[in-house]
Amino acid sequence: MPSKSSARLAALTVAAACSAASTILFTVPAHADSVRIHDIQGATRTSPYAGQKVTDVAGIVTGVRGYGSSKGFWMQDPNPDADPATSEGVFVFTSSAPKVAVGDSVTVTGTVSEYVPGGASSGNQSVTEITKPVVTVVSSGNAVPAPVVINARSVPAAYTPAGDPAANGSVNGLTLRPATYALDYYESLEGMNVQVADTRVVTGTDPYSELWVTVKPNEHKSRRGGTVYGSYDAQNTGRLQIQSLGATADFPVADVGDTLAGATVGPLDYNQFGGYTLVAAQLGTLKSGGLQRETTAKQSRGELAVATYNVENLDPSDATFDAHASAIVHNLNSPDIVSLEEIQDDNGATDDGTVGASRTVGKLIDAIVAAGGPRYEWRSIDPVNDQDGGEPGGNIRQVFLFNPARVSFTDRPGGDSTTAVGVTKVHGKAALTASPGRVDPASDAWKSSRKPLAGEFVFRGRTVFVIANHFASKGGDQGLTAQYQPPARSSEVQRHLQATEVNSFVKDILKVQKNADVITLGDMNDFEFSGTAKILEGHGELWSAIKSLPRNERYTYDYQGNQQVLDQILISPSIRRGDFAYDSVHINSEFHDQISDHDPQVLRFRP
Template sequence: MALSYPRTAAAVVAVLTTCPLLAAGPAWAGPGDGLRVHDIQGVTRTSPYAGTDVSGLTGVVTAVNAFGQARGFWFQDPQGDGDPRTSEALFVFTGTTTPAVRPGDAVQVAGTVEEYRPGGADSVNQTITQLGDATWTVTSSGEELPAAVDVDRGAVPDTHAPSRRGDLSERELRPGSYALDYWAAHEHMRVRVTDARVVGPTDGYDALWVTTKPRENPTRRGGTAYTSYDGPNTGRLKVESLIPFSQRPFPRADVGDELAGVTEGPLYYSAYGGYLVKATTLGEHVDNGLRRETTRRARDWELSVATYNVENLSARDGQQKFDRLATEITENLASPDILALEEIQDDSGPTDDGTVDPTRTLNRLTAAIEAAGGPAYEWRQVSPVNNADGGQPGGNIRNAFLVNPARVSFTDIPGGDATTPVEVRDTGRGGPGLSVSPGRIQPGDQAWTDSRKPLVGQFEFQGRRVFVVTVHFASKGGDQPLHGVRQPPQRVTEAQREAQSELVRDFTDELLAADRDANVLVVGDLNDFWFAPTLRILTGRGGLHNPMTRLPESERYSYVYDGNSQALDHMLAAPRLADRVDYDIVHVNAEFHDQVSDHDPQVLRFRPLSGDRRTDHAEHDRYYD
């Protein structure tokens, strides 16, 4: 039986007394039961009344969502029960209809208790307890709003969630012990942060991230560093606005900026980032002047190699993107000798028309660089099989090399294509070489299913052979979120990246077995953290050197996601190069609201080994001591 609710309290009582189903069935809880909001919320993540029709719930409207497909209003019981486990507020979902209530209205509400799961029933996101099919009566207006909960630096527990617990849905909340429980226990309630530092820049959906714990793993540029799976940084909190942008445009904030004063509103939950403040009051944006970094130029005797994920660059992009990338490459990266690029698309971009060639894309980029005063780069790449390498459908993203021929030469060895594996060859006194250049590592292996294949190139710099492997490992997109109901979250995509690491490690081991002084680099977007198994496979047991690990932990990042400054991009070097490399992460994108890519590039400068120990020792003493 579908239920529809009248809009007056008297009519609600009439329905209760005249409808046989409602009078007799256990699925209705009405005014006579004395239910209050905290009863509906209960002491777990899910309501004990889920699926039940309830009425007579009272409270004060605290905010109205008048935007989008999920409109409605929040109301909160100003009395409360004193139990820290139970929220005192609810959201009334009205679909695409803006409800005719205002903050300060006292209301009596009836409706169906729902557990709505953002992202769909099969996702592992938390559920939102709300009322659907609701009716309400405004009993008075101009009431004082319930006081907002101050989320100061000591409010949220340092421990994220219980370990080894699985699904937390029905577990009794312990808001004094676990951060996720703290937020769940305040669902829909008014919360407040004061003088909050921005740790995630304003995104394309008018949201940003602040920290409630300014001393929690701070980076030197104002962010919050993600340094281990056990420490996801519980002070992070997303902020969106309920204020019409015509009245108050959303701030365009960078990491390290501040929302000065009070930011407050109801606490909500989204599939995109988890718990957030839907601000009815927004602090004043203070621009703290974060600057884009510029690396130094390579010395004459140094080879400079950079890696840069240029985020789905195609010939269909506007000239502004090409020009900005050109400026960053020329000025901020100081025109590296070799530039390994990730996410170069084919010439038709996301149009799925069978095109795989990137000639116009790469020609436009190299022309823009030259116009910006940079080198006349040459480029090399291998086009993939259509729609076989993952990424944006139709885009055929792949890795590519830009080479400055005035400083370094690319060794072209024909035969490389989408399906032919590159092999290590014995070239005699010159040391090992490649069977094809450019070439791809084991492109037929199942580890690369729907994923980008590594591109390998052979180069010569001042008479010395150098091998560069540029990678773009499988995405983390299928992993369970930090804010989800399953804890600890399962990293289901990790196995594929580990298999990919094994293949790249086998290839570099083969090069180094042929010549332990081989100048080998593995660079690119590994889509994993410096502390993850993906990196340990490449660096463990006498493997490649990761210069990022010589930086303070607070500086190990190239990407900002959900307010965490984290490392997805890496530059690894042969172990004998460990004391010869100068490494720099160049922060030009990830911390800024006006990004040309979501990744920061990196640069590695070094004097390649000659293969003659006496010469190499002398150069080390000359250049590095």
């Protein structure tokens, strides 16, 4: 998932920057005397002139970037060749504020480089650029080449070719087929002036003044206006990131379902935080779609409502307690049990050995009462200091909140940060050896990751087992626009181990009591169609209840224009056979002013 560090802001447009660590230089034959931009770009993703000096390359300046770490300008040849695979635009990296203006006719002498945003280890594609330039302005006030219109008809339905097995799966050396593959089409326009028009926003404005639109309004459209990512083969080809060459204060503050009406025009860039990006010199006009935050139904007297909610690194210094409390009370209608993920210790990111979270949880409970909700009680187990991943020093963990007026918690001593909880039989029924307890915390599956929290609850005389999870993040996975296709998902190796552990624990419960009500929930950091989910579900021990929703409502998170499932509630056969209702309550992921990047989930059923 994307980092929230301040370093990201400074590196937001690093796609055109140059560093020795991530610049690929190729040895090629000597270049011709007269080189044009389309010669430099070539018909593959890497330039045939990479590593060589080129002289007096001509073009019209189409965009100037004088901020950030990638200062420079784009230029474009107004006289294109006949090959649709060769781009007519290129970025010139100047390192300092460029001394050119849009409309200048220039010649550039410099070295052709292939820069990999994020470094070679990221697996990202490279950006062709001219570095160490000597720039000559020939004339000013020239017409800028007309933008290439990107729309639903121009972008192919297929996303990308498979990578070359002889090149470890890289697509870099493959001849571009822009009429066949979307990524090839975008690559064929790298550095060129492009335009989208009347596009719907599919990821709202983030803190870095960027948003995502789709040029394909009917592509896997969600009920609320986004674009759903429903399989590894449905990457959604119409998604495009939008940034601006103007002041960040003027950037539109948009939610999912809003529209950028009219034309948005500028050079097509590629960066490590989203791949192909239109860096707009002209932005469309924002028109609101009127999206409102959802409210789930109130549980009936005989229904147990169980929720999961990732509150995004919550610690006592945050200003979001009242907003989270309002969401729990009003949007979630005060569930009987709430599994919270990313509760930090009492001093947040300060790394001084503090692991307790009573101040953090107490502040949230007080805010819930102030918002008109119940005074929840809570259970959790403090982690071993700095052993559970997340923000350094934060010691995130899962916490159970429960409404004692509706449900009781069965306390059994013995649970701590390093002791594994087990399953035993009491009066012919399953019981935990410790409640709360942690599932096999010494297993390598949980190295530098959150350990599952298991607890026993009783509702109207019926025991319900709840296992709260926060699986390993997707950090380190290659992006959808990576040069390696299909991209590697290295992080799922650990999640598969974690899913195996949790499924095994659920099996232990069901072996003792076949009809036990078991709920496994939390931030699984993986999709409902993923291998992780399949391992969790096993041979019917569990079932991801989000699959009870229509496909266009299955999402809990919005990333790079793809609405997707990361948070899940999985249920045992006894619950699935009964009368249950599931709701993904969209209060965060679609909005620019989100208080968490995750939407909460609620399950209502009759034990």
